[in-house]
Each structure stands twice: as C-alpha cells, then as structure tokens.
Amino acid sequence: MKKEHEEIAEKYALLLPPAALTEIRETVPGTISKEKLEQIFAETIAAYTAARINPGECVGLVSAESIGEPGTQMTLNTFHFAGVAEMNVTTGLPRVIEILDSQKEIKTPTMEIFLKSEYNKIDAVRKFAAAIKETLLGELVLEYALNIFDQTLRLKLNTAMLADFSLSVKELVKLLKPKTKGFTIEETDDSITFIKKGNKPEEIKEIYALKEKMKVIKVKGIKSIKQVLPVKRDEEYIVLTSGTNLKDILELPEVDAVRTTTNDINEIYMVLGIEAARQSIINEVNKVVEAQGLNIDIRHVMLVADVMCSNGAVKGVTRYGVVSEKASVLARASFETPIKHLINAALEGEIDNLSSVVENVMINQPVPLGTGLPGLITKLK
Amino acid sequence: MVDVYINSKFVGTIDDSVLFVEDIKDLRRKGMISNEVNVYHNLDAHEVHVKTDEGRARRPLIVVKDGKPLLTEKHLEQLTQGEITWFDLVRQGVIEYLDAAEEENAFVAYVEENVTSEHTHLEVTPGALSGIATALVPFGNYNQSSRLIIGSKNQKQALGFYAANFHLRMDMDANILHYPQYPLVKTKIHDVTDYDQHPSGQNMIVAVMCYDGYNMEDGVILNGGSVQRGLARSTYFRPVSAEELRYSGGLVDEVSVPDKEIKGYRTERDYQFLEGDGIVYPEAKIEEGNVVIGRTSPPRFLSSLDEYNLSVATRRESSISLKHGEQGIADFVVITENEEGNKLVQVRLREERIPEIGDKFTSRHGQKGVTGILLPPQDIPFSTRGIVPDLIFTPHGISSRMTVSHLIELIGGKVSALNGRFVDGTLFEAESEEDLRNELLHLGFAQDGTEMFYDGRTGKQMLARIYVGNMYYLRLRHMVANKMQSRARGPIQLLTRQPTEGKAKEGGLRLGEMEKDTFIAHGASLLLKERFNADSVVIPICEKSGLMGYYDIRKNNQAISPLYGEDSEMSSIEMSYAFKLLLDEFRSLGIYTKLNLKNKY
Numbered sequence: 001m002k003k004e005h006e007e008i009a010e011k012y013a014l015l016l017p018p019a020a021l022t023e024i025r026e027t028v029p030g031t032i033s034k035e036k037l038e039q040i041f042a043e044t045i046a047a048y049t050a051a052r053i054n055p056g057e058c059v060g061l062v063s064a065e066s067i068g069e070p071g072t073q074m075t076l077n078t079f080h081f082a083g084v085a086e087m088n089v090t091t092g093l094p095r096v097i098e099i100l101d102s103q104k105e106i107k108t109p110t111m112e113i114f115l116k117s118e119y120n121k122i123d124a125v126r127k128f129a130a131a132i133k134e135t136l137l138g139e140l141v142l143e144y145a146l147n148i149f150d151q152t153l154r155l156k157l158n159t160a161m162l163a164d165f166s167l168s169v170k171e172l173v174k175l176l177k178p179k180t181k182g183f184t185i186e187e188t189d190d191s192i193t194f195i196k197k198g199n200k201p202e203e204i205k206e207i208y209a210l211k212e213k214m215k216v217i218k219v220k221g222i223k224s225i226k227q228v229l230p231v232k233r234d235e236e237y238i239v240l241t242s243g244t245n246l247k248d249i250l251e252l253p254e255v256d257a258v259r260t261t262t263n264d265i266n267e268i269y270m271v272l273g274i275e276a277a278r279q280s281i282i283n284e285v286n287k288v289v290e291a292q293g294l295n296i297d298i299r300h301v302m303l304v305a306d307v308m309c310s311n312g313a314v315k316g317v318t319r320y321g322v323v324s325e326k327a328s329v330l331a332r333a334s335f336e337t338p339i340k341h342l343i344n345a346a347l348e349g350e351i352d353n354l355s356s357v358v359e360n361v362m363i364n365q366p367v368p369l370g371t372g373l374p375g376l377i378t379k380l381k
Numbered sequence: 382m383v384d385v386y387i388n389s390k391f392v393g394t395i396d397d398s399v400l401f402v403e404d405i406k407d408l409r410r411k412g413m414i415s416n417e418v419n420v421y422h423n424l425d426a427h428e429v430h431v432k433t434d435e436g437r438a439r440r441p442l443i444v445v446k447d448g449k450p451l452l453t454e455k456h457l458e459q460l461t462q463g464e465i466t467w468f469d470l471v472r473q474g475v476i477e478y479l480d481a482a483e484e485e486n487a488f489v490a491y492v493e494e495n496v497t498s499e500h501t502h503l504e505v506t507p508g509a510l511s512g513i514a515t516a517l518v519p520f521g522n523y524n525q526s527s528r529l530i531i532g533s534k535n536q537k538q539a540l541g542f543y544a545a546n547f548h549l550r551m552d553m554d555a556n557i558l559h560y561p562q563y564p565l566v567k568t569k570i571h572d573v574t575d576y577d578q579h580p581s582g583q584n585m586i587v588a589v590m591c592y593d594g595y596n597m598e599d600g601v602i603l604n605g606g607s608v609q610r611g612l613a614r615s616t617y618f619r620p621v622s623a624e625e626l627r628y629s630g631g632l633v634d635e636v637s638v639p640d641k642e643i644k645g646y647r648t649e650r651d652y653q654f655l656e657g658d659g660i661v662y663p664e665a666k667i668e669e670g671n672v673v674i675g676r677t678s679p680p681r682f683l684s685s686l687d688e689y690n691l692s693v694a695t696r697r698e699s700s701i702s703l704k705h706g707e708q709g710i711a712d713f714v715v716i717t718e719n720e721e722g723n724k725l726v727q728v729r730l731r732e733e734r735i736p737e738i739g740d741k742f743t744s745r746h747g748q749k750g751v752t753g754i755l756l757p758p759q760d761i762p763f764s765t766r767g768i769v770p771d772l773i774f775t776p777h778g779i780s781s782r783m784t785v786s787h788l789i790e791l792i793g794g795k796v797s798a799l800n801g802r803f804v805d806g807t808l809f810e811a812e813s814e815e816d817l818r819n820e821l822l823h824l825g826f827a828q829d830g831t832e833m834f835y836d837g838r839t840g841k842q843m844l845a846r847i848y849v850g851n852m853y854y855l856r857l858r859h860m861v862a863n864k865m866q867s868r869a870r871g872p873i874q875l876l877t878r879q880p881t882e883g884k885a886k887e888g889g890l891r892l893g894e895m896e897k898d899t900f901i902a903h904g905a906s907l908l909l910k911e912r913f914n915a916d917s918v919v920i921p922i923c924e925k926s927g928l929m930g931y932y933d934i935r936k937n938n939q940a941i942s943p944l945y946g947e948d949s950e951m952s953s954i955e956m957s958y959a960f961k962l963l964l965d966e967f968r969s970l971g972i973y974t975k976l977n978l979k980n981k982y
Contacts, residue, residue, distance in 0.1 A: 058904055061901050342967065343972070363957060364956055366907050369901060370905055371905060371906050371907045372904075
C-alpha cells in the first residue's frame with residue numbers, strides 16, 4: 001500500500017476490526033485514487049456498523065433458542081449398522097451434549113488422518129494404517145500355558161498374524177526382555193517361554209500377574225488407536241481411526257499435520273491450544289447439525305464456543321463449567337444444586353448485585369436488556 | 382437326552398424328544414389333554430417346555446397335516462348350517478391355539494394356496510394379524526401400519542351407543558350419539574362383533590375440497606343445515622354424587638336443604654332447585670354455582686362446640702354445587718347406600734351436545750380433525766345433482782399421511798349408498814377398488830368419484846371437479862364445551878399467591894420458562910415484568926438489617942424492623958411474592974439474606 005493510502009487507512013483503523021482492515025489493504029489495487037479509497041472505507045464502515053448487534057440485544061438467549069429449538073428435532077440415536085465395515089461415531093443429540101458439556105471421556109473418539117501427497121497411494125495408505133494400529137501382545141497369543149511347578153509361562157503365538165505384522169519371534173523377545181525382569185526367556189518358532197529366576201515357590205500369583213501383563217503389552221502401532229479404516233474421500237485416501245492420539249500421530253512423517261484432526265476437543269486443547277479447541281467445537285457441532293439436516297446459523301455456535309473457551313481453558317456448559325462462573329448466586333442456584341450454591345454463598349457472605357437476567361426475573365424487576373436497559377443519567381437530588 | 386420342563390420347572394429328561402413333543406400335540410388334538418397345553422421344543426438348548434399356566438397370549442390356527450389343512454369344505458358347510466360351532470372345531474383338533482413359544486416350532490402358511498407339505502399350520506384369515514379394533518378400519522391393507530393404529534385408537538374415542546341400558550346407568554362421563562348408524566362400508570369384523578347393536582358413527586356425505594380455509598390444518602367444515610337436522614348430535618351424562626359421611630362421636634353428614642343459620646350458607650338463589658329432601662328435582666336446569674345436592678356436616682373441631690354450646694346451628698355447609706363453567710339438566714336421581722353403609726346420593730346430569738366449532742371428528746383412518754365452521758345451509762357447495770356435503774374434508778390431509786383407505790372408503794360408501802348394498806372392506810379380503818369404480822360408472826357417476834360442484838355463495842361452477850362420496854364419520858369425545866376456559870383475573874394459590882392452574886380451578890395458562898425466554902430474547906423486559914407481576918407485593922424492608930419488617934397494628938400500622946424495632950428506616954419494596962417466599966426459605970436454612978437497598982435512579 002502506498003504511503004498516502006496508508007494514511008487514510010490509519011485514520012479509519014480504530015473504526016474497523018483488524019480483519020476488515022487487512023482485507024482492504026490486501027485487495028485494494030495500488031492505483032486507486034484517494035477519493036475512491038475514502039469511499040471504500042466509508043462504505044465498509046457503514047456496512048460494519050449496520051451488521052453490529054445493538055446494545056441490549058440478548059445474544060445469549062437468542063443463540064440458546066436458535067440451537068435449542070432445532071435440537072428438539074434431532075433424532076436421539078442414530079442407527080447402528082451391524083456388520084458393515086464403517087466406523088460408528090456418536091452423532092445427534094448425545095454428541096452435542098458431549099461437546100457442549102466438554103466431557104473428558106467421549107464415547108467414540110475418532111481421528112481423520114490426512115497423508116502427505118507422496119504417501120497417497122492405496123498400498124502406502126494400507127501400510128501406514130496397519131502400522132499405526134495399536135497391537136497388543138494378547139492379540140497374537142493363541143494360548144497361555146501356566147506351569148506352577150516349574151514357574152513358567154509359555155505363550156503359543158499365532159504365526160500367521162505375526163507374519164502379517166512382519167514381526168519375528170526374535171523381535172518380540174527383544175521387545176519383551178526389558179519388561180520381564182526376573183524371568184529368563186526361551187523361544188521356539190511359535191512360542192515364547194518365561195522361566196522364573198532363582199527360587200521357585202509353588203504359587204500362581206507371580207506368573208499369573210505376568211500373564212495379565214503380557215496381554216496388554218503394546219507390540220506395535222500407536223497407543224489407543226484401536227481400529228483403522230483407510231477410506232477414499234474425493235480422490236484422496238485418508239485414514240479413519242477409532243481411538244485417538246493426536247500428539248503421536250502428528251509426529252509421524254507421513255502425516256499431513258495441517259489437516260489431520262481428532263474429534264476429542266480436550267485433546268485438541270492439550271496438543272494445539274485454545275484457539276484450535278474453539279474452532280474444533282464449532283466444527284464438531286456443525287458436523288452434527290449438518291448430518292441431522294438442521295439449519296443453525298454458525299454464529300450461534302461460535303458464541304457458545306467463545307463462552308466455553310473465554311478464559312483459556314475449555315469449560316463445559318455445566319454446573320462445574322460455564323455456569324459456575326456466573327457472578328450471581330441466585331442465577332447459579334437457579335440452574336442446578338441450589339442448596340450447595342446458597343450455603344456456600346452464605347458462608348462466604350457473597351453479594352448478589354442483581355445485574356443479570358435470571359435474578360431480576362426472580363424478584364420481578366426489569367431485566368437489564370432491551371427495554372429494561374436504559375436508565376436515567378441525571379442524579380436525583 | 383433332552384430336559385423337560387413343565388411351567389419352567391425341571392421335571393426330568395426324555396430320550397426321544399421329537400416323538401415326545403409329537404405325542405403331546407397329538408393327545409391335545411385328540412382331546413385327551415387340555416387344549417390349553419402348549420409345548421415348545423427348543424432344539425438348540427435341548428429343552429422341551431410344556432406350558433399349562435395362565436397369562437400366555439395364544440392365537441388360533443388351522444392345523445395342517447401332510448400339506449393339507451384339516452379344515453375342509455364339509456366343516457364350512459356344517460358351520461354355515463349351524464350344525465357345529467367354532468369350539469367343535471377346536472375339540473376335533475382342526476383348529477388349535479398356539480402360544481408365542483409353540484409358534485417358534487410352527488411353520489404357518491399365510492393363505493391356503495401357499496400350503497406345502499412342510500407347513501404345520503394355516504392362518505384362519507390373513508386379517509388375523511390385526512386386532513379387533515384395527516380390523517374395523519376398512520381397506521386397512523392399503524395403509525401404512527401406523528395410520529391403522531391411529532385409526533383404531535380414534536375409534537375407541539368415538540361417541541356411540543355404548544350400552545342399551547344407558548338410561549339406567551350411572552356412568553362417569555358417558556356420551557350417547559343420537560342417531561347412530563351402521564357403516565355402509567363395513568368389514569367382516571363389524572358383523573362378527575354385532576356392530577349394528579352398538580354403532581358409533583354416522584354415514585356422512587364427504588367432499589374432499591377446500592372452502593375458504595376453514596378446514597386448513599386438519600380442520601373439517603360441517604354443514605350447519607345437517608347439524609340442525611341432528612347430524613352428530615349427542616348427549617353427555619355426568620353424575621354428581623354426595624355421601625353422608627360418618628365422623629367420630631356418632632356425628633354424620635345430612636343431605637337436606639341447609640338451614641339459613643348454618644356456617645357457610647350460600648345465597649338462597651343457589652339452593653333454588655332443591656326439593657324438600659335436599660336433592661335437586663329432575664329436569665331442573667342447573668348452572669354454575671347452583672347446588673345439586675344440599676348437605677351439612679358436623680363442625681370440624683369439637684372444641685368449637687363448647688364455645689357456643691347453646692346454639693345448635695354450628696353445622697357446616699358442604700353442599701355439592703356445579704363448579705366454574707359447568708351446567709346441565711338433572712336427569713335422574715339415585716338414593717342408595719355404599720359399601721360402608723353410608724347414604725349415597727347420585728344425580729345424573731344431562732346435557733345435549735350439538736356439534737359446534739372446535740368439536741372433533743374423524744373418519745376411521747386416523748384422519749381426525751376439528752370443526753372449523755358450521756356453514757349455513759345456503760352457503761354449502763352443491764353438486765349438479767343437488768347433493769350437498771355434510772362434511773368438507775381437506776385434501777392436504779391425504780398427501781403426507783398417505784391414507785389411501787380413506788379415499789377408497791369414500792368411493793365404497795358412494796357405491797353402497799347408490800346401490801343399496803353394503804360394501805365389504807375387510808382387511809386383505811376387501812372388494813377390489815377397480816370393481817367399485819366400475820360399479821360407480823354403471824350407476825351413472827364418474828369412475829373417479831368426482832362430481833361437478835357449484836359454490837353455494839356465488840352459484841358459480843367450481844373450477845375443479847370435487848371428490849365426493851359417503852363415509853362413516855365418528856364424533857370423538859373431545860368437545861370444546863368440556864375444555865373451553867378463559868380467565869383475566871381469578872383465584873390464586875395460598876402459598877405462592879400465583880394464579881391457580883387448571884380448568885376446574887378457573888386457572889390461568891402458565892407463561893412458562895421457555896415463554897419467558899422469548900420475552901427476554903425480544904428485549905421486552907418491561908412487558909415481561911408486567912406479565913409476571915401477578916404475585917407482586919410491597920414489603921417493608923429495614924435499611925439497617927436488610928430484613929423484612931412487619932406492620933404493627935398497635936402502632937398505627939407502622940412498619941417495624943425485626944432487629945431494630947422502630948429505630949430503623951423502613952423502605953417499601955416491590956417484589957414478587959415468590960421471592961419473598963424464597964427469602965423466608967433462606968431464613969429457614971439459617972441463611973441471613975441481607976437486602977442492600979439502593980435508589981434505582
């Protein structure tokens with residue numbers, strides 16, 4: 001932008017949001033006349049002011065109603081397709097509740113893993129998918145044989161599966177060695193035997209514990225990726241997973257870290273931070289809304305996401321999250337667990353300034369919104 | 382070896398289970414053991430369950446042996462001759478009842494043509510898959526199943542001729558349709574259930590069209606002329622009863638005209654219809670507030686007797702009168718005794734119910750609607766032949782609900798009325814639609830059931846041909862007269878000082894939580910405040926302690942602070958009574974809620 005243009009831009013800088021300013025800066029050609037630019041700014045400001053919400057407009061309730069009403073039309077549970085090789089993801093109302101309550105353990109954690117273009121071939125994708133799937137030793141074992149007298153545990157292995165995972169018994173033993181202190185390991189082509197070192201009391205406890213431990217030892221893949229499903233989406237292969245581990249997946253070289261995502265909002269918050277979490281809340285709610293064929297303006301969802309993320313951590317719309325931060329005791333008490341809030345407020349000697357909506361409805365005073373907002377400026381003598 | 386259970390109790394084992402099960406079935410069919418015994422062979426679990434207990438839903442099926450149904454032409458002939466009955470067939474083992482468990486072992490053919498050597502049973506009729514009420518829907522097999530269910534539910538609410546001795550009965554909420562008719566389009570179930578003995582609807586001429594929008598959103602338009610001639614007219618009966626209760630100390634209630642001295646005596650006008658025995662005289666027109674049965678009760682507390690022990694007139698008034706919005710004619714009085722031996726007086730009230738706007742009507746296909754208008758006879762559209770519909774049904778009710786049977790019944794009814802014969806619409810066995818249409822053609826009407834119509838108001842020919850015919854319409858028991866209510870001001874609840882709820886208590890319609898939200902969302906806070914001030918109250922608040930004060934009658938009604946007495950400034954604060962109650966409850970929790978007062982301006 002030219003210097004003279006920059007001066008004009010400077011003049012209007014406080015009247016427009018930064019995003020609008022940048023857009024004008026980037027799109028306006030350098031050859032534009034001063035008058036034209038002034039006109040552009042004037043019109044942008046006019047449009048911006050017209051689009052702004054008026055003071056006293058009850059945006060929260062309007063959003064609540066605009067999400068709540070279509071929500072009543074949502075089918076409670078979606079159908080389960082038995083036997084179809086399709087990932088079953090929570091949708092509908094249960095999913096919306098899950099997101100807005102910011103539940104730590106979501107019902108069906110899934111990831112959408114995008115790959116860099118050089119890996120985007122069916123074989124490579126299949127290989128990648130197989131590689132990230134978490135495989136536990138228990139899945140490879142056909143039979144556990146416990147011998148109390150010799151204090152041994154013999155694992156009979158599924159050699160076919162071993163071959164599938166291109167693993168050899170040797171590699172397995174190498175993997176297991178550091179995790180089985182106090183045992184010596186003997187191997188054959190299709191089995192591994194653990195023998196207790198030192199004195200051998202005839203009891204089952206120790207080798208049984210070892211057996212249980214063997215079952216959950218991770219042999220291969222990435223932790224908590226329970227299932228993988230490579231699918232084709234618009235000329236591109238992506239990998240859907242059941243179970244999520246954003247941090248470890250993003251570190252893989254094949255992965256396109258920009259587009260890869262998970263549906264676990266708390267995980268996104270931990271790995272990518274609050275702004276990503278906010279966007280993810282919007283995306284996830286919107287996904288459900290679209291799947292249900294509803295029509296909710298995205299700005300309502302954005303408002304909710306903003307409220308949930310406003311102080312740097314994701315808070316659910318629950319009595320422990322957003323509601324617990326309300327200033328008014330009466331407002332908190334009117335939501336859930338009233339006695340708890342009242343007693344605590346009494347102990348602390350809390351003061352309710354009756355500055356918001358619910359409190360004023362309770363005492364039958366005008367709520368400070370809309371027609372109830374304006375007041376007298378002149379002080380009464 | 383297979384385990385054998387009788388009524389879910391293990392009794393032993395059997396080696397040849399197949400033979401065992403066959404034997405039981407055979408003995409049952411021969412009548413050697415009760416036909417209520419059912420046996421279920423669970424091949425997977427190696428169990429045989431013999432059931433003889435109660436509570437199993439069972440259904441009749443024709444037994445099939447070697448690919449041939451046991452029911453023969455000869456049986457049918459004997460049945461029609463009246464030589465044998467259904468139960469003879471059961472006894473002969475031609476028909477047997479299976480419970481849900483034994484059905485698992487059965488292979489049931491749907492119709493006779495389908496029977497193969499593998500089948501064990503044959504349905505008595507394909508329509509047996511529906512219940513009796515559902516089978517009353519004609520041409521039901523043309524519909525979505527959910528519409529059939531709605532249709533049969535509607536029929537249960539229809540007014541009709543429910544009992545021939547209705548005039549001797551004291552039923553709660555009884556309705557009698559004045560001129561009930563047998564449906565022109567019937568099903569076999571109508572015959573079987575003697576529907577002509579207790580019909581519950583009328584055959585009306587129905588036009589499927591719009592007429593000025595009075596039948597939009599599932600409305601129906603009624604012909605006011607037809608209504609004046611008695612269409613769908615009914616009588617509503619309702620009992621009012623009073624009992625002479627006994628109290629401790631030998632005191633009893635007394636049914637009589639209350640004495641003027643009595644506590645709680647109403648006005649003389651209220652007792653005007655009572656005869657000497659304290660009961661209203663038959664054929665009295667009673668309205669809201671009028672006493673139907675005069676009654677007095679002994680005083681509630683005996684201590685109050687002592688205070689006025691000279692006076693006798695301490696009995697309480699406890700007459701039964703008509704509540705808000707009720708009316709009727711005393712029809713019939715019963716004086717009797719109830720189980721406890723107390724004198725019981727019952728008065729049956731009667732009310733003629735002429736169809737009016739808001740009354741509910743339905744066909745038998747789940748197509749219910751509420752009357753939108755009673756068209757004056759001169760405004761009704763009429764056909765070229767001068768036929769005038771009794772009821773105008775909206776075409777928009779059909780497209781989304783897809784009740785094809787509704788449309789076919791209309792044609793069937795037309796054929797029936799024109800030809801003087803009943804049309805059979807039994808589930809799966811109905812007369813074919815094509816035949817009905819052809820018959821209509823032969824009767825000189827358009828095959829598609831439409832006719833040219835003229836607007837009753839202008840006399841102009843209508844642009845579209847109107848689908849018109851006869852249909853069996855039912856009047857449903859939901860009548861506005863029982864439901865209509867309004868209130869501007871009225872009684873309030875004692876505890877909260879908010880308006881009462883419900884029609885009987887002359888209550889208001891609650892502006893609930895979500896409705897409140899819409900007011901706020903519109904920013905109409907002052908309107909909201911006004912709507913919610915029904916329980917508004919002004920309470921003196923102590924400025925020092927922030928507690929609610931009280932008015933002391935001894936000090937010229939001066940407001941007094943509970944903590945500082947007269948030494949504090951008291952301000953009158955307007956708030957909702959519900960909030961005052963909340964403050965009281967806080968105090969009961971041991972919470973000191975201090976109101977900090979501040980000038981609003």
